[in-house]
Each structure stands twice: as C-alpha cells, then as structure tokens.
Amino acid sequence: MLTVKPLSPALGAEVTGVDLNQALDETTVHRIEDALDEHLVVVLPGQTLTPQAFTAFARRWGRPEPHVIDQFHHPEDADILILSNVRRGDRPVGLEDAGSYFHTDYSYLDVPARCTMLHAIQMPASGINLGTTFANQRQAYDDLDAGMKRKLDGLIGRHHYGNRDNLDETTRTVASPLNQDQKARLNWVRHPIVRTHPRTGRKTLYSVSGSSFGIEGMDDAEAVTLLDQLKVHATQPKYLYQHPYRVGDVVIWDNCCLLHQAPLPDRTTARTLWRITVKDKGPTLAA
Numbered sequence: 001m002l003t004v005k006p007l008s009p010a011l012g013a014e015v016t017g018v019d020l021n022q023a024l025d026e027t028t029v030h031r032i033e034d035a036l037d038e039h040l041v042v043v044l045p046g047q048t049l050t051p052q053a054f055t056a057f058a059r060r061w062g063r064p065e066p067h068v069i070d071q072f073h074h075p076e077d078a079d080i081l082i083l084s085n086v087r088r089g090d091r092p093v094g095l096e097d098a099g100s101y102f103h104t105d106y107s108y109l110d111v112p113a114r115c116t117m118l119h120a121i122q123m124p125a126s127g128i129n130l131g132t133t134f135a136n137q138r139q140a141y142d143d144l145d146a147g148m149k150r151k152l153d154g155l156i157g158r159h160h161y162g163n164r165d166n167l168d169e170t171t172r173t174v175a176s177p178l179n180q181d182q183k184a185r186l187n188w189v190r191h192p193i194v195r196t197h198p199r200t201g202r203k204t205l206y207s208v209s210g211s212s213f214g215i216e217g218m219d220d221a222e223a224v225t226l227l228d229q230l231k232v233h234a235t236q237p238k239y240l241y242q243h244p245y246r247v248g249d250v251v252i253w254d255n256c257c258l259l260h261q262a263p264l265p266d267r268t269t270a271r272t273l274w275r276i277t278v279k280d281k282g283p284t285l286a287a
Contacts, residue, residue: 041258111283152230
C-alpha cells in the first residue's frame with residue numbers, strides 16, 4: 001500500500017509500500033512522480049538494489065546519462081556514479097566530494113537533469129551522518145516581489161561546469177576536478193534564470209548558484225551581483241531540508257526546482273552511495 005508522508009514544511013516526502021526490486025505498474029510510477037512534483041524530494045526507504053535493478057527503475061523516468069567523471073562509473077553499469085570516501089590501497093573507489101556548494105545537477109549541459117537518484121549503500125553511524133541539503137527554488141521564486149520577478153523575466157544565464165564561488169582545484173569546496181579530456185567535452189550553455197516546470201507549469205528559480213557564471217546582456221560584475229543576491233534569498237533556512245541518509249534509502253530529487261548541497265564526508269567513517277542522473281527531454285531553450 002503506497003503511502004506518502006511529508007518530511008518538512010519546506011519540501012520532501014517519504015514514500016513507503018514500494019519495493020523497487022519488483023516490476024512496478026504505471027500507476028505506481030505515476031504516483032511516485034506526482035509525489036515528486038508536489039514535494040520535490042521523495043525518499044523510498046529500505047531498498048536493497050542491484051545495479052541492474054537501480055538502473056531499470058531510473059529508466060522509467062527518462063534517459064540516464066553517465067557523469068563526465070568516468071573513472072568512478074560503476075563497473076557493472078556506467079549510468080551509475082559511485083560516491084564514496086572509501087579507498088582500496090592508494091586508490092579511491094568513488095568520487096569523494098560530490099558538490100559541497102549549492103548547485104543543480106547537469107546545469108552545465110545543454111539538456112540538463114530532470115531528476116537525480118541516490119541509493120545509500122554504506123552510511124556512517126547515526127549522529128554523524130549529515131545528508132544532502134535541498135533548497136526549494138519554486139517557493140523562493142514565489143516569494144520574490146513583483147519588481148524582481150519582472151526584472152528576471154526573460155533573463156538567460158550563462159553556465160559552465162564549476163562552482164563560481166571557488167575555482168581553486170586544490171580545495172574541497174571546488175567542483176570535483178576534471179582531467180583535460182573531460183574538460184574538453186564541455187562547453188558554455190544557456191538556461192533561463194526562471195524556468196517553467198515541464199510537468200507542473202509552475203515557475204522556479206533555476207541554478208542561481210553553482211554553474212551560473214553570467215547573464216546575457218549584463219557585464220560579469222553586474223550579473224554575479226544579481227546571481228549572488230538570488231542565491232542568498234534562495235538558500236534561506238525556511239527553504240531548506242536536510243535528509244540524513246539511512247542504508248537502503250533511495251532518494252529522488254527534482255533538479256528543475258531545487259538547489260542541493262552535499263556534505264563534506266568525514267574521511268574516517270565509510271560512506272558510499274550510487275547515483276544515477278536522468279536527463280530532461282530536451283534543452284531548456286529553443287535552438
């Protein structure tokens with residue numbers, strides 16, 4: 001019996017009564033999608049998935065795309081990115097720092113992410129497991145005054161892989177460093193500052209932190225000042241929910257309507273998650 005229980009006033013819901021190892025009918029998948037549309041983050045606890053089962057579920061939502069950091073793809077399925085602070089000898093088994101600044105997944109691509117899914121495989125003991133923090137950009141947009149909404153209408157952001165607040169590749173709060181081949185695959189892309197959600201039709205701020213480095217028609221200083229003003233507004237505590245992962249959780253979030261911030265993992269306690277990112281159906285802007 002599928003049930004949906006809100007997790008916080010800001011966003012998030014727990015969905016129980018679903019076993020993702022089973023072949024889900026369309027009605028069940030649509031109910032989970034509806035919960036995501038309403039709550040922006042859904043948590044399905046108590047799952048034990050193989051890589052194949054995890055990917056099969058993800059494909060019900062759209063086309064997964066392997067992450068550009070290909071050295072940490074799961075050996076059984078490249079659509080899965082391993083996030084982990086575990087090391088085998090001198091080699092890390094996964095990507096350790098997965099965006100410890102507020103950002104939106106794949107906003108540095110022409111076709112960005114519809115949703116991201118994490119499956120918690122190995123977690124620290126209770127009390128030291130700080131989970132992902134999510135920020136509700138739909139509500140943040142709704143709360144802007146009419147003048148700011150008019151100012152933002154039609155503005156186009158310029159995006160590239162990275163964290164505009166930190167470009168120092170020697171620090172842990174930079175975007176995870178790429179090798180030269182990976183950097184060569186990426187280009188500048190364009191997205192609206194205010195997006196209309198493709199399923200609900202509601203407006204939302206989009207990727208005002210992280211990969212947004214400028215705004216078309218503005219000089220860089222003016223653009224960054226506006227983006228920083230929006231980021232401060234959009235990450236106020238009233239818009240936030242932090243989810244403490246438990247082993248077996250599958251967490252799905254809507255990248256159109258959220259910023260999120262991963263914790264910096266404690267290197268003394270093992271933490272491993274599998275991640276799949278599902279693409280939107282097409283670009284956010286017409287060619």
